[in-house]
Amino acid sequence: MNHHYCPLCYAEIPIGSVICPVCGRDIEAWERETPYYDRLIWALRNPHSEVRMGAILSLAHQGRADAAGPLADCAARYPVDVVQAMAVLDAIARLPAGKDKRGALEKLSHHPAHAVRVSAAEKREVLS
Structure with a gap:
């Protein structure tokens, strides 16, 4: 299974994750709004x-x-x-x-x- 990393907490997460399962942040919203x-x-x-x-x-x-x-x-x-x-x-x-x-x-x-x-x-x- 391929993974990438949450840009906020740097936890390894599955590709395509919208919400980080570790920190709970909305990755796409953070990238769009920051x-x-x-x-x-x-x-x-x-x-x-x-x-x-x-x-x-x-x-x-x-x-x-x-x-x-x-x-x-x-x-x-x-x-x-x-x-x-x-x-x-x-x-x-x-x-x-x-x-x-x-x-x-x-x-x-x-x-x-x-x-x-x-x-x-x-x-x-x-x-x-």
Whole structure:
């Protein structure tokens, strides 16, 4: 039997499910009523790295300053995925300067991965 995942709670559910049997949410209504930007932010929590990466790249192109914090949170939530964290830094670098961007870079300057810490510090220095 084929399955896919609820976009809200990420439980494995049968293909074609309209209501998630785990969280009880109406999947189609949520996708129809939730703005694209908000769905991208939510996708940063997806357990599948390829879904998160797609959201990271899309958010970089959205160019909204308020995406910086959720992007940094994504990198912190999955600290072993250094490639993803570097993509997050590249996405944040493309966002407009401001307190959101500075805060996100500050958070990532404490990331467990050395490469991420160094890159975040360098990008933060450029803002100063």
